[in-house]
Amino acid sequence: MNIRYEETQGRSLGFYALIAGLGVFILAALGAVYYMEHHGHYVTGMSNRIVWGIPHVFALFLIVAASGALNVASIASVFNKKMYKPLSRLSGLVALALLAGGLMVLVLDLGRPDRLIIAMTEYNFKSIFAWNIILYNGFFVIVAVYLWMMFERRMNKFTSKAGLAAFSWRLILTTGTGSIFGFLVARQAYDAVIMAPMFIIMSFAFGLAFFILILMASYKWTERPLGDAVVNRLGSLLGVFVAVVMYFVAVKHLGNLYLAENAGVENFILFDGGIYTQLFWLGQIVLGGLIPMALIYHPALKDNRSTLGLASILVLIGGVIQLYIIIVGGQAYPMEMFPGKEILEGYGGIAAYTPSLPEIMLGVGGIAVALIAVTFLVKILPFLPESLADKVADSHQQA
Amino acid sequence: MSKTLNRRDFIKTSSATAVGVATIASGITLTTFAANANENPVTNAKRWGMLIDTNKLTEVEIDGMVSACQQENGWGGEVHSTGDQKPTWVKKLKVKDKATGRITSLPLMCQHCEEPPCVDVCPTNASMKREDGIVLVDKHLCIGCRYCMMACPYDARSFVHEDLTDQREHMPRGKGTVESCTLCVHRVDKGETPACAASVNSDAVIFGDLYDATSKINQTLKKVQSTQIRADLNLNTGVRYSGI
Amino acid sequence: MYRLVTVLMVLLVGNVFAHGHPGHPNLGEEASSIKASGKIFHTDGLSVIRMMHPEFLNHKRDKTLREGVRTKEGSLKGCVNCHANKDKKTNQYYSVNDKDQFCSTCHQKVSVSVDCFSCHRTTPRKGTK
Numbered sequence: 211m212n213i214r215y216e217e218t219q220g221r222s223l224g225f226y227a228l229i230a231g232l233g234v235f236i237l238a239a240l241g242a243v244y245y246m247e248h249h250g251h252y253v254t255g256m257s258n259r260i261v262w263g264i265p266h267v268f269a270l271f272l273i274v275a276a277s278g279a280l281n282v283a284s285i286a287s288v289f290n291k292k293m294y295k296p297l298s299r300l301s302g303l304v305a306l307a308l309l310a311g312g313l314m315v316l317v318l319d320l321g322r323p324d325r326l327i328i329a330m331t332e333y334n335f336k337s338i339f340a341w342n343i344i345l346y347n348g349f350f351v352i353v354a355v356y357l358w359m360m361f362e363r364r365m366n367k368f369t370s371k372a373g374l375a376a377f378s379w380r381l382i383l384t385t386g387t388g389s390i391f392g393f394l395v396a397r398q399a400y401d402a403v404i405m406a407p408m409f410i411i412m413s414f415a416f417g418l419a420f421f422i423l424i425l426m427a428s429y430k431w432t433e434r435p436l437g438d439a440v441v442n443r444l445g446s447l448l449g450v451f452v453a454v455v456m457y458f459v460a461v462k463h464l465g466n467l468y469l470a471e472n473a474g475v476e477n478f479i480l481f482d483g484g485i486y487t488q489l490f491w492l493g494q495i496v497l498g499g500l501i502p503m504a505l506i507y508h509p510a511l512k513d514n515r516s517t518l519g520l521a522s523i524l525v526l527i528g529g530v531i532q533l534y535i536i537i538v539g540g541q542a543y544p545m546e547m548f549p550g551k552e553i554l555e556g557y558g559g560i561a562a563y564t565p566s567l568p569e570i571m572l573g574v575g576g577i578a579v580a581l582i583a584v585t586f587l588v589k590i591l592p593f594l595p596e597s598l599a600d601k602v603a604d605s606h607q608q609a
Numbered sequence: 610m611s612k613t614l615n616r617r618d619f620i621k622t623s624s625a626t627a628v629g630v631a632t633i634a635s636g637i638t639l640t641t642f643a644a645n646a647n648e649n650p651v652t653n654a655k656r657w658g659m660l661i662d663t664n665k666l667t668e669v670e671i672d673g674m675v676s677a678c679q680q681e682n683g684w685g686g687e688v689h690s691t692g693d694q695k696p697t698w699v700k701k702l703k704v705k706d707k708a709t710g711r712i713t714s715l716p717l718m719c720q721h722c723e724e725p726p727c728v729d730v731c732p733t734n735a736s737m738k739r740e741d742g743i744v745l746v747d748k749h750l751c752i753g754c755r756y757c758m759m760a761c762p763y764d765a766r767s768f769v770h771e772d773l774t775d776q777r778e779h780m781p782r783g784k785g786t787v788e789s790c791t792l793c794v795h796r797v798d799k800g801e802t803p804a805c806a807a808s809v810n811s812d813a814v815i816f817g818d819l820y821d822a823t824s825k826i827n828q829t830l831k832k833v834q835s836t837q838i839r840a841d842l843n844l845n846t847g848v849r850y851s852g853i
Numbered sequence: 854m855y856r857l858v859t860v861l862m863v864l865l866v867g868n869v870f871a872h873g874h875p876g877h878p879n880l881g882e883e884a885s886s887i888k889a890s891g892k893i894f895h896t897d898g899l900s901v902i903r904m905m906h907p908e909f910l911n912h913k914r915d916k917t918l919r920e921g922v923r924t925k926e927g928s929l930k931g932c933v934n935c936h937a938n939k940d941k942k943t944n945q946y947y948s949v950n951d952k953d954q955f956c957s958t959c960h961q962k963v964s965v966s967v968d969c970f971s972c973h974r975t976t977p978r979k980g981t982k
Contacts, residue, residue, distance in 0.1 A: 249689070249771065249772075250689070250769070250770050250771040250772060250784045250785065251694070251770040251785075252689040252690045252694050252770035252771045256694075257692060257693035257770075258694060258695075258696070258697070258758065258764075258767050258768055259693045259764075260693070261755040261758040261759060261768060262759065320752050320753045320754055320785075321751070321752065321753015321755070321768060321769075321785030321786055321787070322751065322753045322785040322786065323752075325750075325751075325752045325753075326752065328733050328752055329733055329752055332733040332734050332750055333732070333733075333734075334729075334732055334733065334734045336728075336729045336730075337729065337756075338730065339730060339731075339732035339754065340732040340733075343732060390756075393730075394726075394730075394759055394760055395760075395762070395842055396726060396760060396761060396762030396839070396842070397759070541759075545764065547762070547763065547838060548704050548838070548853075549841075550706065550707055550708070551704040551705060551706050551707060552704065552705045552707055553702060553703070553704050554703040554705050555701070555702065555703035556700045556701050556702035556703060556717065557700070557717070557764055562692070562693070647921070647923040647924060648922060648924055649922070650916075650920035650921060650922055651920060737919060739919065739921060740920075741921070745918065747918055749914055749918075773972075775974065775976075776972065776974045777974065777978075778930055778974050778977075781972035781973040781974070783971040783972030784971065785971075786972065794921070795923075798921050798923050799923075
């Protein structure tokens with residue numbers, strides 16, 4: 211039995227309300243960018259100690275989530291799980307949209323965004339950043355080709371090959387994103403090879419959480435049938451990913467505690483870092499890890515769409531917090547410049563950072579761009595199967 | 610990797626090099642070097658460096674070095690930037706030995722590494738090292754991504770957080786780009802010493818060519834014990850310290 | 854379609870006139886006096902410097918910054934020092950990129966932004982240093 215895909219109608223009041231709501235966030239973000247670029251970064255909370263602030267938190271969060279959102283398609287075409295096949299198109303779309311949102315935030319926070327062309331023409335091949343530019347651009351191309359193979363019946367036979375290419379590319383991409391931090395030898399908070407695999411597993415969790423929310427919302431709002439089998443499968447997968455993220459976080463912090471050089475920054479994050487410690491335990495671990503797992507696995511709450519939706523939202527909030535701790539917390543703690551000595555004056559101490567409203571608006575604007583892109587594109591092209599009822603999904607699985 | 614040249618540049622450079630080689634080959638002695646130093650590209654025959662003896666250097670002298678740098682390069686007059694947002698090309702640091710309690714003061718600026726992490730991470734080749742070892746930001750290519758600031762182990766770089774006017778003629782600086790100590794490259798190319806070194810009257814700060822066996826810095830480094838900050842990173846800094 | 858072609862042609866012709874501006878209204882203090890004395894500074898001809906100055910400046914900037922070649926030829930400092938105008942009343946220099954000053958007269962006309970002066974000094978250096 212063939213799956214029938216169909217564009218959404220996109221004529222309801224709800225559709226326009228959604229577009230208008232997201233549009234407001236995007237306009238606010240553009241206004242914030244104009245304000246920050248006109249005055250300079252002094253109007254933000256960023257400084258020479260906290261050089262990357264909230265915009266980078268959102269940008270990397272979205273980029274990491276983007277590569278993870280592609281997983282659903284990969285499971286179908288690389289690992290041949292037929293149940294996920296009807297979801298592949300949407301998976302590719304969400305991946306592209308999230309990446310576009312993240313890159314927009316990243317670029318608009320540059321000191322000289324007007325010189326973006328230089329980033330495309332001058333490459334330093336020793337720079338992980340330069341590699342990332344290539345990886346991001348390549349991701350757009352490869353996923354676009356992958357989607358074309360899925361859409362075009364004649365090309366369907368190449369889907370699994372394109373899927374394998376896209377899957378490999380996304381693993382390299384997230385490795386590259388994690389390595390932005392992993393290769394910073396000077397900073398005790400980052401200098402760890404585990405950053406790259408940790409970013410990969412983070413991408414699995416964040417990307418899937420985005421995907422679940424978008425899937426459930428679009429089927430509810432378009433009043434198309436969405437069966438429990440699919441949703442529950444995705445839900446338990448999310449639970450596994452969240453657990454693995456927590457495992458990596460534990461290994462990273464335990465490993466760091468063992469190294470005397472890194473003990474300072476570890477103690478800072480885990481025990482006496484004030485806001486960062488609270489964010490770590492309450493935000494990242496409890497809100498973004500333990501509660502979502504309870505919501506997904508507890509017998510009383512299990513297999514319930516509302517709790518799964520809540521769990522997904524909490525995973526995303528926990529993800530933003532996790533990146534905030536990595537990026538901002540990692541910079542706030544001073545570098546170890548003179549081992550065995552204490553710096554009394556001139557450097558050191560915890561760097562202060564208060565995110566400013568324009569920075570936050572820019573970051574949130576990135577999410578809005580991703581969502582508005584999905585909303586429009588599902589209207590223009592047939593990304594969504596007209597039905598994902600259990601009957602359809604099951605029969606497809608057996609086919 | 611140095612900046613890629615287009616074909617026209619390449620032809621020009623290679624002909625210039627050919628002329629340079631010809632002059633040397635035709636027997637014109639290398640002592641005329643200083644006269645036309647500004648016409649020929651700098652080479653890796655030199656490596657500029659600085660030796661700072663913290664035992665001889667007083668705190669007043671360090672403050673003097675900082676203000677000499679501000680005067681020379683025009684930073685420090687920013688009106689909007691606050692706290693850590695203000696540019697700092699060189700700063701006075703006070704460190705205390707945890708075991709003995711001995712306190713040392715030192716000036717800290719770009720250490721002009723031989724293997725600079727800032728140059729490695731820069732996506733656009735804006736962070737660069739000249740052949741003679743001076744690490745600079747090419748602000749024409751800098752897009753303000755601040756990755757170099759993340760990579761620098763010495764907190765030596767600053768981001769310009771606001772619009773600037775009335776810059777020094779020899780030291781262009783502008784909003785949205787990263788900057789740091791240039792080792793007063795504009796003075797060094799004229800045969801002078803960096804402003805901070807010139808402001809100290811004693812031999813507590815010695816500037817010179819690390820490779821030149823007859824230079825004071827080379828000879829002093831052979832005699833006295835000296836260290837590099839974060840020597841464990843193996844960056845082989847051009848700025849050395851003794852007394853810490 | 855014809856309308857489009859006409860618009861393009863007008864734009865192109867406008868460009869030609871922008872280059873062929875007879876007598877620059879804001880040539881700058883020093884440049885004006887050189888011109889008055891009958892000497893020629895841009896010996897390659899004005900059309901060359903008008904057309905090629907971005908290439909000259911870009912080439913010079915890489916030579917100076919990356920290789921330490923500090924000759925006067927093609928130096929932006931030289932342009933600014935020669936082509937800056939003074940306000941007769943206050944005896945202060947105008948910035949060369951101010952509206953209707955030397956750089957802007959043409960650059961405004963052809964709508965090409967000048968990126969030099971987001972970092973470079975826009976007036977001749979002060980008397981002291």
